Structures are given as C-alpha cells and as structure tokens.
Amino acid sequence: xxxxxxxxxxxxxxxxxxxxxxxxxxxxxxxxxxxxxxxxxxxxxxxxxxxxxxxxxxxxxxxxxxxxxxxxxxxxxxxxxxxxxxxxxxxxxxxxxxxxxxxxxxxxxxxxxxxxxxx
Numbered sequence: 001x002x003x004x005x006x007x008x009x010x011x012x013x014x015x016x017x018x019x020x021x022x023x024x025x026x027x028x029x030x031x032x033x034x035x036x037x038x039x040x041x042x043x044x045x046x047x048x049x050x051x052x053x054x055x056x057x058x059x060x061x062x063x064x065x066x067x068x069x070x071x072x073x074x075x076x077x078x079x080x081x082x083x084x085x086x087x088x089x090x091x092x093x094x095x096x097x098x099x100x101x102x103x104x105x106x107x108x109x110x111x112x113x114x115x116x117x118x119x
Contacts, residue, residue, distance in 0.1 A: 004031035010118045013111040020107035021100055033110045039103065046099045053091045057084055 011032060019029035030039035061067065061084050070076045 004028060006034040007032045007114065010115040011111050013108060013115065016111045017104050017108045020104040026103055026107070029107050029111075033107065033114050035106075035110050038106070042103060042106070043099070046095055050091060050095050054088065057087050057091070060084075 016029045016033070019025040026039065027036065030036045061080065064083070067076055067079050067083075070079060
C-alpha cells in the first residue's frame with residue numbers, strides 16, 4: 001500500500017478545507033498536513049457515536065410490540081420503514097452535520113499552521 005508523504009511546501013488552505021468536506025479526500029488532506037492520526041481518531045469517535053445511536057434504535061425496534069404482533073412480512077417491513085428509517089437517517093445526517101464542520105475547521109487550522117512553518 002502506497003503511503004502519502006506530507007507536503008514539502010505550503011499548501012492551499014481553501015482547497016484543503018474543501019477536501020475536508022469530501023469523504024476520501026479528507027484523508028488525503030490530513031496526510032499531506034501530517035495529521036492523519038488525529039483525523040482518524042476524530043472519525044472513529046464519530047463512528048462509535050453512530051454505532052451507539054444505531055444500537056439504541058435497533059433495541060427499540062426489537063422491543064416494539066406493534067412490529068412483533070404483525071405476521072405479514074410486507075406490513076412488518078412497511079412499519080419498520082415508517083417508524084425507524086427516519087430515525088436512522090437522522091442519525092447519519094446528524095453525524096455529518098457535526099463531523100464535517102469540525103473536520104473542515106481543523107483542516108483549515110492545521111493548513112494555516114503548516115504554512116507558517118514555511119513563512
């Protein structure tokens with residue numbers, strides 16, 4: 001596996017901030033700023049939060065008496081879609097609403113610090 005080495009000179013702060021908002025390119029930007037470990041830690045904490053909220057929603061779904069009492073699989077699937085799909089989407093979009101601005105701010109800050117080394 002090829003590793004990305006840190007940038008050898010100043011970087012474009014605006015471009016790297018934009019990269020932070022795009023999954024996949026955020027890792028590239030963090031690697032060029034030599035901050036990949038910090039970015040991975042932030043992402044792992046966010047993923048653990050998603051996992052915790054998803055577990056709570058799944059626990060509610062398993063204990064939902066309305067879903068358990070339904071025999072027809074199609075009706076059961078519709079009930080799950082109506083009740084729990086919006087919650088799952090809210091968890092995912094909530095994570096993105098918090099994660100993307102935070103990682104963009106940090107990449108912006110770290111890019112400015114990186115450029116100060118070469119000033």
